[in-house]
């Protein structure tokens with residue numbers, strides 16, 4: 271009989287995983303402690319913007335016309351415990367307030383609520399990004415709390431999905447990593463992932479600590495790559511070089527590769543910044559802090575980018591923001607997402623506002639979230655409206671919509687046709703031809 275799957279936590283990760291599991295043919299029950307979120311999902315609506323996710327969900331949510339009916343949602347732990355053969359824990363692990371460490375309270379609460387409901391054989395699979403050592407600790411808690419005792423097992427299966435590509439990354443993962451303590455657990459997970467494995471996704475079997483570390487190591491590497499190219503951008507600016515050319519040239523070396531070498535205002539979002547900090551904090555607890563001191567530098571190069579962008583903008587408007595109108599194009603931490611968590615774009619907008627600038631923000635999808643986080647900024651309904659009267663325009667999130675803008679039309683409404691490209695993504699020639707002064711991070715002024 272086909273496995274029955276539950277997914278605990280229905281954020282970016284959980285909602286996508288639940289819909290993907292239904293797409294793979296399993297009966298799926300999703301749980302969240304937020305009844306509003308559950309009501310929304312039950313109607314086939316997604317609480318965030320993620321391309322393709324709503325379609326996928328609607329194909330499977332029970333009660334929606336034409337759906338497979340394989341996907342349902344609940345707030346009942348009892349129901350989840352009785353339903354599932356495999357339980358995926360997908361709750362979030364944010365940064366703790368006031369410290370670097372990871373806040374494990376949601377993961378811990380999920381295990382404490384789920385375990386007492388497990389009366390028969392079950393595999394609990396952690397997907398959340400956690401400090402190394404958590405799986406071993408949680409396995410002990412499960413053994414203690416689950417009425418079915420040894421019939422309940424734990425596995426760790428980190429998730430590598432990128433926002434904006436979550437559906438594709440989940441259905442066609444570039445690798446599946448599982449930390450297991452038994453062959454039975456491995457076999458069950460091979461069954462769950464049979465389709466992507468048959469398509470050729472590598473299946474890597476490891477122990478608990480290695481599986482946990484794979485995730486933090488991968489994100490640390492990506493963060494390091496971005497900060498590396500941003501450090502090169504700083505040197506390029508000092509030496510009159512062009513970081514975009516430099517990235518292209520070193521990227522031809524296959525060992526280096528071209529991806530994740532886009533210099534700009536740096537990384538943000540709900541993962542990279544907090545994951546490298548939690549990793550440093552955990553290494554400190556383990557007595558291995560020296561091994562990760564370089565991540566402190568990666569973090570500070572990254573944070574410096576935001577300050578540098580503010581400085582360039584201040585310089586562009588003549589040394590002070592007082593009485594100046596500043597347009598910020600982009601609020602989300604990356605395009606194709608409505609996520610503004612630790613967004614470099616909004617951070618820059620906020621700093622300029624605090625320094626007395628009149629900041630107007632426009633973003634294709636992130637306006638509601640941005641408004642909630644920074645209610646004191648101005649928000650315009652279109653890019654054109656946002657640019658009206660601007661003394662300087664900052665391009666801070668590389669949405670396709672911004673690359674497709676007509677610089678000549680914008681020049682007509684701006685007070686000063688001056689643009690700073692914080693993502694090195696606009697066509698400099700096009701903007702210059704339309705009368706703009708174009709400047710980008712890490713590139714010479716033409």
Ligand code: UDX
Nearest residue numbers: 429430431432433530531532536537538539541603604
């Ligand atoms: C990341 C990891 O990529 C993913 O594997 C993991 O599961 C979760 O964390 P995500 O947070 O969705 O995914 O975003 P990602 O695409 O990695 O981008 C992170 C940040 O880096 C964004 O702010 C982006 O603008 C920035 N970035 C990315 C750069 O500044 N330059 C680059 O070259 C690439």
